[in-house]
Amino acid sequence: MSRPAVAIAIGPADPPPALLAKAVADGGASVAGLGEAQGLIWAGTPGQFPDELPEAIEWVQLPAAGVEDWFTAGVIAAHPNVRFTSAAGAFAASVAEHALMLLLAGVRYLPEHLRADTWRQQDFFPHIGSLRGKTVTIVGAGGIGKALIPMLIPLGAHVIAVNRSGRPVTGPRIPDTIETISTDHLARVWARTDHVVVAAPATPETNHLIDADVLARLKPSSWVVNVARGSLIDTDALVSALSSGAIAGAGLDVTEPEPLPDGHPLWSLPNAIVTPHDSNPPQLRLAAFADHAAANVERFVTGKDLLAPVDPSLGY
Amino acid sequence: MSRPAVAIAIGPADPPPALLAKAVADGGASVAGLGEAQGLIWAGTPGQFPDELPEAIEWVQLPAAGVEDWFTAGVIAAHPNVRFTSAAGAFAASVAEHALMLLLAGVRYLPEHLRADTWRQQDFFPHIGSLRGKTVTIVGAGGIGKALIPMLIPLGAHVIAVNRSGRPVTGPRIPDTIETISTDHLARVWARTDHVVVAAPATPETNHLIDADVLARLKPSSWVVNVARGSLIDTDALVSALSSGAIAGAGLDVTEPEPLPDGHPLWSLPNAIVTPHDSNPPQLRLAAFADHAAANVERFVTGKDLLAPVDPSLGY
Structure with missing residues (x-):
């Protein structure tokens, strides 16, 4: 099999969680460093997010279903040429x-x-x-x-x-x-x-x-x-x-x-x-997020509409 | 609508439980007394079962999934020309x-x-x-x-x-x-x-x-x-x-x-x-039995194979 043409970076952990690396492969892309990637799957907080992204990054998958914090932290506004997607629906x-x-x-x-x-x-x-x-x-x-x-x-x-x-x-x-x-x-x-x-x-x-x-x-x-x-x-x-x-x-x-x-x-x-608001516990979130990310990687690779796009003008 | 051609009796309670009367209608038959019926839905015990059935009764639906008691009581042997069906699967x-x-x-x-x-x-x-x-x-x-x-x-x-x-x-x-x-x-x-x-x-x-x-x-x-x-x-x-x-x-x-x-x-x-063997409590059994009986009435009316036939030679 030839190497997939689309490369996706995963952050901030290095090496990335195995489930997310598998999600990229399942979606038909390869995992790469931020400098060689066209997309970024982010599994960290807004505070950890890079101030600047390489110009080649077209798309960022955020790990939260509600992305108010990402707007508040200025992450969305700082990258006007990037398409962001949330994890809405994943959990x-x-x-x-x-x-x-x-x-x-x-x-x-x-x-x-x-x-x-x-x-x-x-x-x-x-x-x-x-x-x-x-x-x-x-x-x-x-x-x-x-x-x-x-x-x-x-x-x-x-x-x-x-x-x-x-x-x-x-x-x-x-x-x-x-x-x-x-x-x-x-x-x-x-x-x-x-x-x-x-x-x-x-x-x-x-x-x-x-x-x-x-x-x-x-x-x-x-x-x-x-x-x-x-x-x-x-x-x-x-x-x-x-x-x-x-x-x-x-x-x-x-x-x-x-x-x-x-x-x-x-x-x-x-x-x-x-039950103390524990229907979506942390250890289940990563697997659910990985499934969602894999679906979006595949859509990104094949040029289809992405799931859960963030609309900067609407604020979600 | 014309009156259905097949008549089914329900026993032993008179009037019969509404759910069983509905089952007969849902199956495409009409409810009748034992003397005018071709089939009988029995919701009672072996001890309550009639010693003799009218000759026109071709089929009897029993209310239990396991019918050992009905063999023991001699009910099956006493009616060699009747097809019996159990409620196996209903519950x-x-x-x-x-x-x-x-x-x-x-x-x-x-x-x-x-x-x-x-x-x-x-x-x-x-x-x-x-x-x-x-x-x-x-x-x-x-x-x-x-x-x-x-x-x-x-x-x-x-x-x-x-x-x-x-x-x-x-x-x-x-x-x-x-x-x-x-x-x-x-x-x-x-x-x-x-x-x-x-x-x-x-x-x-x-x-x-x-x-x-x-x-x-x-x-x-x-x-x-x-x-x-x-x-x-x-x-x-x-x-x-x-x-x-x-x-x-x-x-x-x-x-x-x-x-x-x-x-x-x-x-x-x-x-x-x-849980103290209460997964199939009495009040849910009648509704489940009615669904099963309705399916068998329809099969009886249309001449299809009946569900859960009792085989006298096998004892179940």
């Missing part, structure tokens, strides 16, 4: 897997099982649910929502995806049977909803989107899972609904406030599962 | 969902999370795993195994299915990329296995299939899930492997002995999740 699969785990653990009554030290089969039977035939409403159909939908379908769940436009959510493994509704019509779906997964960005419009009114419309068998931001749920209303049994439980990877303070009721409620 | 999806829940809860370190009453993000980060890119070996590729495979694929897991013949496992949502190996070659796969799900029948050959030797070949990050029968795992060897950290944990819906006695180490080991 969605791990968070979606975590959301599925929280939902299944809740529906199957796992927290109470883990407290048992005796064979309580007859006690537990009536509390064991299934996602089969149940309607899961996913609020937010970005990367996490789109990664979660194909995980729910084989379990026999019906999915309602909620996005801003209401335009049908599509994707490689998303079946046509998915129902999509716009945020404006959200009030209509609660009566049909068995479980809710919150996966939308935190904005003024989504603040306390799940409030006392929404919680009152859910079922005593409903689980609410939040893998987005704590501010999307009214925590006091949630604590009330969990305490009264208005809903069955909540699985929360994010909370408001965060970190959740010691002594908060969510730590002791038997039907609250709290 | 596999619920058990597969439970297996997925146990595996995800283990890999994502949920038991330790549920014991926390403070924000332990940095402690927990290194322990959070993912099924993405991991190899899950499913021992037993019957109904449960075949239901589990399509649930694992969207999570990015690689699946090795183990069956007696080694003939490739196929099915409606089972991709060609599944690797199938025969039980004879099982010893070869442990080095490549990240996690194990035990879903094979209990036979003399499968007794203590997962023993000290197999557990020693797994990884400190491996989870072992058992949703089949307790006898497939050497419990003492498992307790040792869990205590020493030779494997990461075990999720057990079945144990040996069963019920697991009070004070057994599996109740207190922090990396053992025990």
